Amino acid sequence: MNQQEGYADDIVKGxxxxxxxxxxxxxxxxxxxxxxxxxxxxxxxxxLTYGRLRPIHTNAxxxxxxxxSFMAFFIYITQRLTRTSLWSPGLAKAQLWLFNIxxxxxxxxxxxxxxxxxxxxxxxxxxxxxVVVLWVIFAVNIVMTIVKRREEQMYISxxxxxxxxxxxxxxxxxxxxxxxxxxxxSYSAYAGANDANVQWWYGHNAVAMVLTTxxxxxxxxxxxxxxxxxxxxxxxxxxxxWSLIFMYLWTGAHHLxxxxxxxxxxxxxxxxxxxxxxxxxxxxxxxxxxxxxxWHQMRENYLVxxxxxxxTFYGMQTLQGPSQSIRTFSAFIHFTxxxxxxxxxxxxxxxxxxxxxxxxxTIPRLYHTEIxxxxxxxxxxxxxxxxxxxxxxTMWIAGVQQAAxxxxxxxxxxxxxxxxxxxxxxxxxxxxxxxxxxxxxxxLLVFLYNIYQTINGGKTQAAAxxx
Amino acid sequence: xxxxxxxxxxxxxxxxxxxxxxxxxxxxxxxREKGEEPKFRMMDDxxxxxxxxxxxxxxxx
Numbered sequence: 001m002n003q004q005e006g007y008a009d010d011i012v013k014g015x016x017x018x019x020x021x022x023x024x025x026x027x028x029x030x031x032x033x034x035x036x037x038x039x040x041x042x043x044x045x046x047x048l049t050y051g052r053l054r055p056i057h058t059n060a061x062x063x064x065x066x067x068x069s070f071m072a073f074f075i076y077i078t079q080r081l082t083r084t085s086l087w088s089p090g091l092a093k094a095q096l097w098l099f100n101i102x103x104x105x106x107x108x109x110x111x112x113x114x115x116x117x118x119x120x121x122x123x124x125x126x127x128x129x130x131v132v133v134l135w136v137i138f139a140v141n142i143v144m145t146i147v148k149r150r151e152e153q154m155y156i157s158x159x160x161x162x163x164x165x166x167x168x169x170x171x172x173x174x175x176x177x178x179x180x181x182x183x184x185x186s187y188s189a190y191a192g193a194n195d196a197n198v199q200w201w202y203g204h205n206a207v208a209m210v211l212t213t214x215x216x217x218x219x220x221x222x223x224x225x226x227x228x229x230x231x232x233x234x235x236x237x238x239x240x241x242w243s244l245i246f247m248y249l250w251t252g253a254h255h256l257x258x259x260x261x262x263x264x265x266x267x268x269x270x271x272x273x274x275x276x277x278x279x280x281x282x283x284x285x286x287x288x289x290x291x292x293x294x295w296h297q298m299r300e301n302y303l304v305x306x307x308x309x310x311x312t313f314y315g316m317q318t319l320q321g322p323s324q325s326i327r328t329f330s331a332f333i334h335f336t337x338x339x340x341x342x343x344x345x346x347x348x349x350x351x352x353x354x355x356x357x358x359x360x361x362t363i364p365r366l367y368h369t370e371i372x373x374x375x376x377x378x379x380x381x382x383x384x385x386x387x388x389x390x391x392x393x394t395m396w397i398a399g400v401q402q403a404a405x406x407x408x409x410x411x412x413x414x415x416x417x418x419x420x421x422x423x424x425x426x427x428x429x430x431x432x433x434x435x436x437x438x439x440x441x442x443x444l445l446v447f448l449y450n451i452y453q454t455i456n457g458g459k460t461q462a463a464a465x466x467x
Numbered sequence: 468x469x470x471x472x473x474x475x476x477x478x479x480x481x482x483x484x485x486x487x488x489x490x491x492x493x494x495x496x497x498x499r500e501k502g503e504e505p506k507f508r509m510m511d512d513x514x515x516x517x518x519x520x521x522x523x524x525x526x527x528x
């Protein structure tokens with residue numbers, strides 16, 4: 001435990017460092033598979049094929065980088081907002097070990113082809129069981145810390161943290177219910193359309209409880225810390241939180257529009273998806289209004305730039321997502337490259353920008369030093385922003401072209417283009433996407449170098465003080 | 468309308484009322500000051516020590 005501050009912060013350092021390692025793995029694999037699509041000869045069966053590497057990319061990104069960072073900042077934030085130290089630092093240390101074991105096992109088993117064929121729930125039952133143990137350890141530690149808090153009221157970040165802990169537990173347990181037939185194979189407990197419905201109830205709410213509520217908890221904590229000014233309205237954030245919680249869990253079936261699930265389920269999902277614009281934009285407006293009189297910090301404070309661009313991408317994401325959930329629009333862009341463009345605006349634009357800001361804020365404080373280089377942080381910002389925009393915009397354009405070609409018909413009703421013709425037209429976009437990925441990777445490497453030097457500087461100063 | 472539909476409708480109405488109650492309480496005049504208090508108190512949470520708790524210690528004294 002870091003006794004100087006009175007908080008158990010050493011464990012936060014561990015989670016931050018390991019999440020950055022897995023983040024690098026995710027982006028490296030992501031860039032490689034983008035090249036595999038542009039240049040299919042880069043597929044090397046059986047292990048280094050797109051089919052094996054793509055789930056490694058998503059699992060390393062969402063669970064290694066995302067969940068790893070969220071664990072770090074949940075521990076960091078919860079202690080501070082409750083003004084008490086972590087309930088059990090020992091348990092958190094075990095959690096860090098188990099977290100890395102799980103992510104490493106995920107990478108190995110997915111490379112070997114052990115896959116449940118459920119998106120974002122690919123891990124076979126032995127690894128999935130370890131995930132459950134990991135989450136229980138994490139949840140108990142955070143909840144117990146909140147229970148022994150020294151603050152009467154809970155700041156909005158704590159509500160989002162609690163929602164994440166409960167939400168992920170429910171989603172993961174239900175969707176991973178399976179009947180094992182061997183150590184490496186299991187079958188879903190659900191069948192047919194029910195299985196698809198449960199999967200996308202899970203799949204879309206993984207977006208809610210992993211890629212929305214945790215970054216919002218982090219955003220609401222670090223924006224006022226970075227600007228030095230409280231958020232615009234705590235009450236608005238509370239109402240937005242409960243609106244989001246009431247609405248989100250109904251939206252999953254918008255992934256199954258035009259599929260053989262009941263029509264009313266699809267319509268319900270569509271309706272709630274559009275309604276979600278309200279709570280999502282309440283958070284965006286809260287962020288923007290918090291900047292009243294502080295907009296000059298966008299020029300002067302690199303942390304604010306990451307956070308405000310992050311919440312802006314969240315706003316765009318939460319307009320684009322509901323639009324895509326409308327039947328007619330979905331019929332056009334579903335199963336096209338539009339979708340990865342949308343997803344990466346959320347993961348690279350929203351989640352990662354907020355996490356970068358949180359890491360830039362906390363690492364110097366945890367190591368009692370200053371950030372190594374603000375100019376490098378600015379270079380990092382522009383590189384990741386450029387890379388992400390190239391990725392997303394090219395994929396949106398590619399998706400529209402692909403959709404138009406797939407939907408084009410001759411006067412007799414037959415398809416105008418063959419499927420392969422639509423694919424061939426996409427190559428230029430895939431080349432540009434790979435380029436965007438390389439630029440993003442360059443930005444990430446600048447970030448990692450900056451953080452490495454900051455940590456080194458902190459350790460050197462600490463050693464000098466001891467001497 | 469079968470019993471399952473009545474049950475679902477009931478649950479939906481109850482959830483809606485719960486949500487309406489949360490909104491009403493959050494924006495009530497009585498709760499106004501208290502509702503905004505956490506955003507100020509979180510600004511000085513860097514040290515949890517007894518000398519610098521930053522405010523009331525309402526639990527675990």
